[in-house]
Amino acid sequence: MPKVKIELKGIETLQREIESQKNLAPVKEVVAKHGALLRKRTQAEMGAAYVRGYSTGATSRSVTDTYTNGGLTAIVAPHTEYFAYLEYGTRFMDAKPTLTPAFNYQKIQFINDLRKLTKK
Incomplete structure (x- = not known):
C-alpha cells in the first residue's frame, strides 16, 4: 500500500493572515460610534414627537446605550x-x-461603515 504524504507550504503565512483578521478593534469602534449615534437620534426623535403639555422628558433622559x-x-x-x-x-x-425610525436610519449608516472595513 503506497504511503500518502501531504506537505503544506506557506502555513506560517496563512497563520499570520488568520491572526491579522482577528483584529476586531475597527468593528468595535464602528459599533460604539453607531450605538452612541442611535441613542442621540432616538433622543432627538423623542424631542420632536413628545411635545404635548404632559411631556416631561423622562423617557428621553432614560435612553441609554450599553455594550456587551x-x-x-x-x-x-x-x-x-x-x-x-x-x-x-x-x-x-x-x-x-x-x-424605530431612528434605528431604521442608523442601521443603513452602520452597514455602510462595516462594508468600508471589508474594502480595506
Missing part, C-alpha cells in the same frame, strides 16, 4: 415602563414611534 459581547453588541433602549405605549400606541392613543 466584548464591544461587538450595542443595546440602545429607553427605561421608562410606559415607553412601549408611546412607541406603539394603545387603543386610546396613537403611536409616536421614535426608536
Whole structure:
C-alpha cells in the first residue's frame, strides 16, 4: 500500500493572515460610534414627537446605550415602563414611534461603515 504524504507550504503565512483578521478593534469602534449615534437620534426623535403639555422628558433622559459581547453588541433602549405605549400606541392613543425610525436610519449608516472595513 503506497504511503500518502501531504506537505503544506506557506502555513506560517496563512497563520499570520488568520491572526491579522482577528483584529476586531475597527468593528468595535464602528459599533460604539453607531450605538452612541442611535441613542442621540432616538433622543432627538423623542424631542420632536413628545411635545404635548404632559411631556416631561423622562423617557428621553432614560435612553441609554450599553455594550456587551466584548464591544461587538450595542443595546440602545429607553427605561421608562410606559415607553412601549408611546412607541406603539394603545387603543386610546396613537403611536409616536421614535426608536424605530431612528434605528431604521442608523442601521443603513452602520452597514455602510462595516462594508468600508471589508474594502480595506
